[in-house]
């Protein structure tokens with residue numbers, strides 16, 4: 653198959669290698685010439701890895717669009733809407749969109765599948781799949797064992813994509829028809845990972861991390877149910893699985909950003925130091941909007957919002973969380 657990859661950062665380039673390993677032809681498009689040059693010199697733009705010769709990149713958007721009718725969306729979610737608008741202008745045939753980015757749009761509270769439906773003309777949209785789950789690019793590029801989920805409301809398409817990406821040596825893909833639950837889990841876990849990193853930055857230990865992960869899944873379940881997904885999905889790879897990997901790993905950009913918050917850095921300092929995508933901060937903003945709009949109780953996320961956007965000192969935020977009314981361990 654021919655597959656175009658829109659976004660040649662850490663994850664898009666890594667998925668390019670997976671697809672080439674599986675015998676497909678890929679063309680990666682990115683706005684950053686430095687990434688394109690590195691990929692074409694067979695160097696991964698972020699990791700010290702030699703790419704297969706068949707992983708090829710271009711700075712021509714038209715070339716990438718004309719290369720195939722299967723598009724992997726691997727740009728940060730903040731860029732998704734504008735990228736889709738551009739794609740809609742250029743696409744002429746019914747196309748499949750495979751989204752691997754993990755976020756929810758602040759204010760509109762839209763998932764990426766909903767943004768695709770809004771921005772791509774009906775006759776050009778042949779299907780949508782979210783490919784998500786616990787998958788640090790740092791490990792997938794080394795072909796280390798990883799499990800993913802291809803989630804779609806179209807089961808046949810989910811099975812097609814499952815086969816396109818699965819590799820018996822290192823990558824096993826499951827399917828799910830709970831698109832909403834899968835998209836929400838993948839997005840909200842990043843917000844919780846920021847909070848987990850903040851605890852580490854504050855000098856807290858494993859007890860705090862277990863507490864954040866466990867109560868984090870409660871906040872994820874509340875959002876999944878509110879948005880119309882299945883609670884059970886939050887306990888699978890796209891929920892707890894991805895939460896564990898992101899909230900407990902020094903590889904995670906979200907965890908690292910949180911750690912810096914815990915060490916007292918401001919958001920501006922964090923963005924200045926960390927150029928790669930940090931989805932969790934924007935998702936904290938979106939979840940704060942959602943919590944106000946729908947009166948959903950998301951205590952950790954809302955305190956994180958006050959710390960990041962309203963200047964609440966981190967230690968005071970922690971104190972506020974601990975001094976809430978005592979209650980039973982409910983969901």
Ligand SMILES: NC(=O)C1=CN([C@@H]2O[C@H](COP(=O)(O)OP(=O)(O)OC[C@H]3O[C@@H](n4cnc5c(N)ncnc54)[C@H](OP(=O)(O)O)[C@@H]3O)[C@@H](O)[C@H]2O)C=CC1
Pocket residue numbers: 658659660661662663664681682683684687726727728729731735752753754755787788789790927928929931
């Ligand atoms: N890294 C990982 O392990 C995983 C990441 N993800 C998700 O995948 C998404 C991408 O992450 P990742 O690859 O790590 O992020 P990176 O920051 O490494 O890469 C994103 C790339 O997209 C480029 N980009 C931004 N805007 C556009 C645009 N309009 N058109 C084309 N390219 C654009 C960026 O360029 P520039 O830097 O100039 O903005 C950058 O090169 C995120 O949502 C992330 O949560 C999912 C699973 C694993």
Ligand SMILES: O=C(CO)COP(=O)(O)O
Pocket residue numbers: 754785786787788789842845894897898903904905906907929930931
């Ligand atoms: O989504 C990821 C792993 O599944 C990557 O997480 P980070 O963006 O925090 O590195």
